Amino acid sequence: MQLKKMFLKVFTFFMSLAMVAGLFSVNTYAREETETNITDKVTIDDITSSNAEVRESTNISDFTSVLNYNSNVDYKIDLTVDKGTAFQSGDFIDIPFKADRGYLTENVGLEVLDSLDGSILGEATITKDNIHIKFTQKNSTKTAAKLTLATTLRGVASYTGNYLTQAEVDAAYADKPSGIDKVQILNKNANVHVKSQYWLQNTNKTYDSYPIPAEGQEGVFIQNNTRKDGATAPSNTTTSWTIYWNNLVYKYELKSPSTGETRKVDTYSPIMATYFSDYDAVYGSYSATENNYVEDILPSDIYKNITFGNAGFYKIILNKDGEKPIVQEAFSNGKITGTNFKYENATLPFDQFFTKKDATAGQTYEQFKASLKPGEYGVYTSSNGDMHFVASLGKIGSKDPNSMYTWGDLCTKIGKDVVINKIFGVEEIAADGGTKRIPLSEEMIEKLYNKVKDLPITRLGISFGADLQKPVLRNGTKLTNTATVMDKSVTGTNTFIVGEISLLTYKDGLAILKTDEKSGQGIADAEFKLQEKDAAGAWVDTDATFVKDNVTIVGENAGKIVGDRFYTSNSGVLNIRGLANGKTYRLVETKAPEGYDNSTLAMSKEFAVSFTDKNDVGNNKDLSVTNKKAEYKVTYKVVKNPEGEEIPAGSPTAPVDGSTYTFNSTVDVKPDLVFDGYEFIGWHTENGQTPVVNDTDGSFTMPSKNVELVGCWKRSTKDITIKYISEDVNMGTVTVPSETLNDTTGTAKGSVAKENEGYEFVGWYKLSDAGKTIISNTPAFVPEKDSSDQKYHEETYVAKFKARETISISVEKKWVGKEATQVEIKLLADGEEKETLTLNAANQWKGQFNNLYKFDKADGHEIKYTVKEVSVAGYTSVISGTAQTGFTITNTNTETMTIPVEKKWIGKEGSQVEVKLLVDGEEKDTLTLNAANQWKGEFKNLYKYDQTDGHEIKYAVKEVSVEGYTTAISGTAQTGFTITNTITGKVSIPVTKKWIGKEADSVTVHLYADGTDTGKSATLNAENQWQYTFVNLEQYKDGKAINYTIKEDSIAGYVSEVTGDMKGYTITNTNTETMTIPVEKKWIGKEGSQVEVKLLVDGEEKDTLTLNAANQWKGEFKNLYKYDQTDGHEIKYAVKEVSVEGYTTAISGTAQTGFTITNTENPVPPATPTTSDRNNPLRNVIGLGISLVLAGFALVYKKKYSA
DSSP states (O other): HHHHHHHHHHHHHHHHHHHHHBBBBOOOOOOOOOEOOOGGGGEEEEEEESSSOOSSSSGGGGSSOOOOOTTOOOEEEEEEEEEOOOTTTEEEEEEEESSSSSSOOOEEEEEEETTOOEEEEEEEEEEESEEEEOOSSSSOOOOOOOOEEEEHHHHOOOOHHHHHHHHHHHHHHHEEEEEEOOOOOOOEEEEEEEEEEEEEEOOEESSOOOOEEEEEEEEEOOOOEEEEOOOOOOOTTEEEEEETTOOEEEEEEEOOOTTOEEEEEEEEEEEHTOOOOOOOHHHTTSOOSSSEEEEEETTTTTTTEEEEEEEEEEEEEEEETTTSOOOEEETTEEEEEEEEEEEEEEEHHHHHEEOOOOOOTTHHHHHHHHOOOTTEEEEEOOOTOEEEEEOOOOOGOOOOGGOBBBBBHHHHHOOOHHHHHHHHEEEEEEEEEEEEEEOOOHHHHHHHHHHHTTTBOEEEEEEEEEEEEOOOSSSOOOOEEEEEEEEEEEEEEEEEEOOOOOOEETTTTEEEEEETTTOOOOOOOOEEEEEEEEEEEEEOOOOOHHHHHHEEEEESSSOEEEEEEEOOOTTTTEEEEETTTTOOOEEEEEEOTTBSSSSOOOOOOEEOOSSTTSSSSOOOEEEEEEOOOOOOOEEEEEEEEEEEEOOTTTOOOOOOOOBBOTTTTTEEOOOOOOOOTTTEEEEETTTOOSSOOOOOSSSOOSSSSSSEEEEEEEOOEEEEEEEEEEEEETTEEEEEEEEEEEETOOOOEEEEEEEEEEEEOOOOOTOTTTTTOOOOOOEEEEOBEEEEEETTEEEEEEEEEEOOEEEEEEEHHHHEOOOOSSSEEEEETTTEEEEEEEEEETTTEEEEEOOOOOOOETTBOOOOOOEEEOTTEEEEEEEEEEETEEEEEEEEEOOEEEEEEEEOOOOOOOOSSEEEEEEEEEEEEEEEEGGGTTTTTEEEESSSSSSOOBBBOOEEEOOOOTEEEEEEEEETTEEEEEEEEEEEOEEEEEEEEEEESSSSSEEEEEEEEEEEEEEEEEEEOOOOOOOTEEEEEEEEETEEEOOEEEEEEEOTTTTHHHHHTTEEEEEEEEOOOOOEEEEEEEEEOOOSSSSEEEEEEETTTEEEEEEGGGGGTTEEEEEEBBOOTTOOOEEEEEEEOOOOEEEEEEEEEETTTEEEEEEEOOOOOOOOHHHHTTTTTHHHHHHHHHHHHHHHHHHHHHHHEEE
């Protein structure tokens, strides 16, 4: 990469060197010439830059400035070539140019000059990483030379990288804000210091599940971005261009698959747009009748050798089923930075995509263009060498695959597999949003082929290049070129980076470079004079004798002097010396070369000549002198023809050519005008005018002046025959069957139509008119000239006849309300009664007057037929319709009725009421009832039947509501209505639940009205705090107060008591759960006879239980309430025993499990014997025996109970 960049820099430098000479020449060398590499004889003396700090060091601290990322660096390289022996033609030098990042601007055909004397040594070619110098001078005696090279290194850089977060980007900038771009030219470092470039990395996630996007963004769906782009020119002798043909943007709004927010998404792919929009929406903006072309002109004075690159389009990425484009969202630093449909760029070679066609001999450009079929292109070369590039896609808007270039056509041309794989990709989406490309199966290829085979090819990027006739010599030149796409002009620009021209000038001289303002190419033969400032500071022409005797041209191909005038060389250079010391000079253009603008002649800057040694190298240069080509116009004018015939009225006007042309450019002549009845003669230049343009010329070469082309009209005439015929000779005839006359000078006489008996004449029409439009309804007919061309045209005129016409008139009877039995209808002809028709239910009230003449036999006027009815009592009659549409007679029943209304009260009477009369549901009248009119009234004079459609009107009444009463209406319109008001009111009944004992989960209470269940209920529970209120209850029924009561659904284990009244009820539930407490008596020692056990209720003795051997020392306290029946607390039960002397008592157990009372016999202390007792042997024996017996009993008892 470093080598490449170095070569690019040197290349730019050499280009500069060529410009030093200001010449561009390509020499042809003999095949037997020996090439010798003398690079080892080169020493680089110095490397500098006018726009950058250049150092051999790689230490940032040694630099005092820093370049922006991707900047360009202009290098100037001074070197010495010391061969030791004479330079030979074929000697060459290769100076490698290495750069870590960046490359040289390419230039070719640059002349290499000796910096010391300006002599030509050879030519240089600069590539991206090398400067190649070839010596071409023959028989040279020089063994050494000084060279100065100028070139530009483009796109310098240092540290770069992308990161997931902004924090990482900031950290990278903090760590390495800049770095060194290492540049080596031959063996010498020319490093530059460049800012680092870091950016946020995008991560992508893809989706194939998303809502169908909506068409349009802010009212715009399709945006035309058709354009032409240039570039920085690849060299000073070539250009590169890209035309974005039919570059339409389809704008959608899509719900983000990740966030749901609406995102704006665009696609340039019309194929992709067809997945979301119909055909007309995508392609409807294209013309259905006009071919879609791209056109470009490359003038021969600037360009040569057009070459085509690729045709570019978009590859759509679909989901694995091939049914839907994939949506891709980009995330940066944790945020969505973009939502787009996924696609890739794809290309095919242009010559593979299109079929080339060559023009045939004698074809004009317009003829060649019109001959192109969809999918063809060509390069038409004009007589002056201009290259016209044109390609056709056909009639895109026609929907006809045969009239446009389709993707199916391209598949046929280069293969279905190739094309479908180019325009479609299929991917499988993983769970993490990543994708995997899937090869297209044969089935998928066929499926996608059927999707696009009939779709037109529209959006393409076409890349092509063209060589320049001469190299661009002015740095920064912007060469523009305009193409035409869809009748829209699009302009691109190639920018040229050219090293500064290094013209060798002396202290007593000056030099200029004269270039074309547009192309940057040198202008030859521009004429200048030399001026100097006099003592007063005024500019005066330098003395001609001084010029002749002292001023000379420096070096070869540096211009020429003729008398006191100076002329630029082929490369636009003028380099002179021999000027007087101490004076100030300038060069002033006196005559621009032919084809250039003479109205603003060029002038160099001022040069102060001052020297000690005139042979020292000077720096009096002006490389910015320019001139632009003169622009000329072509105008078109319609004139009288040579015979003096006037321009026909209504004929088209002359076209307007809005273009401008330069000297020697090709002008395509506009098409001839067309006007019926006339022949157009033109376009041509008038006699004696130059250039000579004839009527048949399709183009001409533009001279250095404006050109006017003229044309004229010539009337074309001929004899014609006009015919007159009858459409049916049985109905009528014509007096003149035909006449022949001149279409322009003749006068038509016409013919007359004659009707036969029983028929009448209708009118004349043209036989050529399939619609048989009547153009005249008078029997005598004379045709007129066509207003568009004031001529007669051959035609057959037809007289149309028809049978004399009769009509029938229908009559229908309609009834609004009750029907009568029958009616009689009278027919009036022009106001006179003629016939009578009877209508009744038997004939469905319909009839018809038949066989009536439409027109009066006497004078032919159309008879006016009307009807009238014999009046029917009790009905009004209205007649509508016409004789043509039929008459309708509508009779409306006018019967009326009266409706009585009476008011009744249940409960207290109100003061008064208002009763509304409803007519078919709509309020129409009001009646006020009160005690004064005994609560009675009537609605009078009411129509029984609707006066519009006759239906029987439905009458009803309603009362304006009376607060505190309900209303009931009975009766009918026929019998009268009775309105009964019953006093009303609203009450609320609150209910509260109380518990004595354990609460249940919930209870249901019911509301009763006068002892009858109302159907209203409520569930009380802890959540509603055992409370509820029945609200909005009617207070009265039939005028009497309602008695509301409450009942509760019974709950097992509880007794319920309802207290309170309608102001509030309380339902108290008492838990009635009972229990039984068993008691068992156990003895340790001798059993007693019986014991009494007391039951303690909350500590208070309540009951006694007697236990003895008869009940096995067991008993029970039964039917004991578990909860206190007063306050509901759970009762605490215990037992105690009436003490038994000689025993200790222990009580165990609970009320729930039962109690066990254990009595243990207390031990008896032994009796103390008296003296006499101890000495009584019998008593002692008896005592011992008793003791042994007791001891035995005790032992047996212990063993028994231990077991």
